[in-house]
Amino acid sequence: MDSxxxxxxxxxxxxxxxxxxxxxEEVALPNGKTSTRELVRHPGAVAVIVYTxxxxxxxxxxxxxALEKTLIEIPAGKMEKGEAPLHTxxxxxxxxxxxxxxxxxxxxxxxxxxxxxxxxVYLYEAQGVVKGEQNLDEDEFVNVIxxxxxxxxxxxxxxxxxxxxxxxxxxxxxxxxxxxxxx
Amino acid sequence: MDSxxxxxxxxxxxxxxxxxxxxxEEVALPNGKTSTRELVRHPGAVAVIVYTxxxxxxxxxxxxxALEKTLIEIPAGKMEKGEAPLHTxxxxxxxxxxxxxxxxxxxxxxxxxxxxxxxxVYLYEAQGVVKGEQNLDEDEFVNVIxxxxxxxxxxxxxxxxxxxxxxxxxxxxxxxxxxxxxx
Numbered sequence: 475m476d477s478x479x480x481x482x483x484x485x486x487x488x489x490x491x492x493x494x495x496x497x498x499e500e501v502a503l504p505n506g507k508t509s510t511r512e513l514v515r516h517p518g519a520v521a522v523i524v525y526t527x528x529x530x531x532x533x534x535x536x537x538x539x540a541l542e543k544t545l546i547e548i549p550a551g552k553m554e555k556g557e558a559p560l561h562t563x564x565x566x567x568x569x570x571x572x573x574x575x576x577x578x579x580x581x582x583x584x585x586x587x588x589x590x591x592x593x594x595v596y597l598y599e600a601q602g603v604v605k606g607e608q609n610l611d612e613d614e615f616v617n618v619i620x621x622x623x624x625x626x627x628x629x630x631x632x633x634x635x636x637x638x639x640x641x642x643x644x645x646x647x648x649x650x651x652x653x654x655x656x657x
Numbered sequence: 658m659d660s661x662x663x664x665x666x667x668x669x670x671x672x673x674x675x676x677x678x679x680x681x682e683e684v685a686l687p688n689g690k691t692s693t694r695e696l697v698r699h700p701g702a703v704a705v706i707v708y709t710x711x712x713x714x715x716x717x718x719x720x721x722x723a724l725e726k727t728l729i730e731i732p733a734g735k736m737e738k739g740e741a742p743l744h745t746x747x748x749x750x751x752x753x754x755x756x757x758x759x760x761x762x763x764x765x766x767x768x769x770x771x772x773x774x775x776x777x778v779y780l781y782e783a784q785g786v787v788k789g790e791q792n793l794d795e796d797e798f799v800n801v802i803x804x805x806x807x808x809x810x811x812x813x814x815x816x817x818x819x820x821x822x823x824x825x826x827x828x829x830x831x832x833x834x835x836x837x838x839x840x
Contacts, residue, residue, distance in 0.1 A: 478720040478727065478798040489671050489679060491695040493773055496672060496679050501722060504798050511722040512674040514697055516773070537661040538771040539684060539694040544661065545771055552772070582813075585820045586769040587776055588721040588728055589735070590676055590699070595821075615661040615687050630765075637768045638778075638821035645828045652835040 478504050480511070493517075493552065516593035520563040521550035521639040523581070524573055524600045525647060530620040532603075533640070534570050537615065546619065546629055547640045550595070559596040567600065569609050571618050576602030581646065586638055595639050597646075623647050661687050663694070676700075676735065699776035703746040704733035704822040706764070707756055707783045708830060713803040715786075716823070717753050720798065729802065729812055730823045733778070742779040750783065752792050754801050759785030764829065769821055778822050780829075806830050 480501040489496040495515035503509055524532035535546045551566035553559060563578050578598040586593045610616060621629065626644045629635040635644065663684040672679040678698035686692055707715035718729045734749035736742060746761050761781040769776045793799060804812065809827045812818040818827065 478800075480720055480722050489681075489695075491681070492693070493695045494697065498672075498674070499722065503796055505796070507796060509796055510675070512672075512676045513723045514677070514774075516770075519772070537663055538768075539663050539682065540696045540773055540775045541768060541771055545768070547771070582824070583816075583819070584824045585721075585724060585728070587699075587774065588724055588730070588820045589702070590723055591697075591770065591774070592723045593770055613686055613688070613690060613692055617661075633766075636766070637771045638825070641765070641767045642821070642825055642828065645825065645832065649828065649832055649835065652832065652839060655839060656835060 480504075480509075483508060512590055514587075514591040514593075516591055517553045517555065518559070518594045518596065519550055519552045520559045520566060520596045520598065521548050521643070522563050522567045522575075522578065522598045522600055523548055523643045523646065524567070524571065524575070524603055525623075526603060526620070529622060531623060531626050531643075531647065532571050532573060533619050533621060533626070533635075535617040535619055544634075545636055545640075546634050547637055548643045550639060560598070563596070563598045568606065569611070569614075570616050572606040572608045573600065573603045574606055575600035575604075584638070584642070597639065597642070599646075623651065663687075663692075666691060695773055697770075697774040697776075699774055700736045700738065701742070701777045701779065702733055702735045703742045703749060703779045703781065704731050704826070705746050705750045705758075705761065705781045705783055706731055706826045706829065707750070707754065707758070707786055708806075709786060709803070712805060714806060714809050714827075714830065715754050715756060716802050716804060716809070716818075718800040718802055727817075728819055728823075729817050730820055731826045733822060743781070746779070746781045751789065752794070752797075753799050755789040755791045756783065756786045757789055758783035758787075767821070767825070780822065780825070782829075806834065 484500040
């Protein structure tokens with residue numbers, strides 16, 4: 475069903491930053507009228523679920539300027555130009571948490587805000603993880619914390635865990651646990 | 658832990674649109690250096706999980722210009738200025754799907770992209786729904802479709818369902834189903 479296709483009549487790039495690009499597009503609607511679409515271009519991001527042999531979920535705590543508060547999230551980062559998601563995942567995991575993994579299993583992806591942005595988050599689950607030293611960029615400030623799944627659910631209820639990818643990850647692990655109990 | 662607080666030194670609003678506002682902020686980092694944050698301001702959105710007595714999930718199919726493709730999503734919409742999330746939820750539900758509900762139960766919220774945007778999605782689950790007529794804006798093009806939870810999982814695997822709020826909703830219903838089997 476692409477009968478609702480909106481043809482681009484004109485594109486104006488308002489901003490090209492380090493992270494986002496902002497385009498304003500004039501489009502033709504299916505009824506022949508025109509409308510304006512405000513679009514944010516983003517290179518995409520990866521996020522990694524690390525659940526250790528000690529039943530701990532590895533999370534990072536960092537200040538989010540857009541929200542003016544600190545959130546606790548699964549390790550993640552944006553893709554560099556031309557970088558494969560798996561490589562971003564490996565890189566961000568060791569940089570932010572110090573953990574390395576035998577393998578990163580792809581478990582799915584989602585668009586964060588299809589109404590205005592093209593950002594896609596690719597999710598991986600780390601297998602066979604080994605703890606190491608954080609290796610942050612000079613201007614990156616990230617605390618690593620490790621919690622049980624039950625503690626993660628409490629953090630979600632308290633809205634300290636409060637972003638799409640981490641809520642999804644907590645649900646994912648919870649479902650795995652329930653599946654295990656059902657089989 | 659707000660020791661990683663980033664003080665705003667300067668804000669420049671690049672764009673004020675109908676949906677988003679784009680701010681570029683110069684911030685002081687915890688190490689005394691300065692950096693730039695590219696921030697998208699969004700009024701927030703609500704989304705409604707409608708699961709009927711006939712075990713069907715009510716979804717809407719629409720063209721997403723940011724992605725240049727059609728996605729299948731749970732009904733949702735952005736909040737008008739000063740509008741309470743519950744009111745947005747009631748309004749969008751009937752406009753997009755024609756369904757009305759006896760009650761909308763709040764089940765949680767999440768930030769979609771905390772790295773660059775302040776958009777928060779508030780999720781509701783509809784109770785006691787009754788089918789009615791869609792009441793779209795003149796320039797809104799939305800197909801209503803109803804699928805079983807199993808069909809929704811297939812749509813997710815095929816990436817026709819591919820946005821954060823709908824993936825979360827499918828997981829939420831799946832978990833409820835598993836919980837029911839466990840008790």
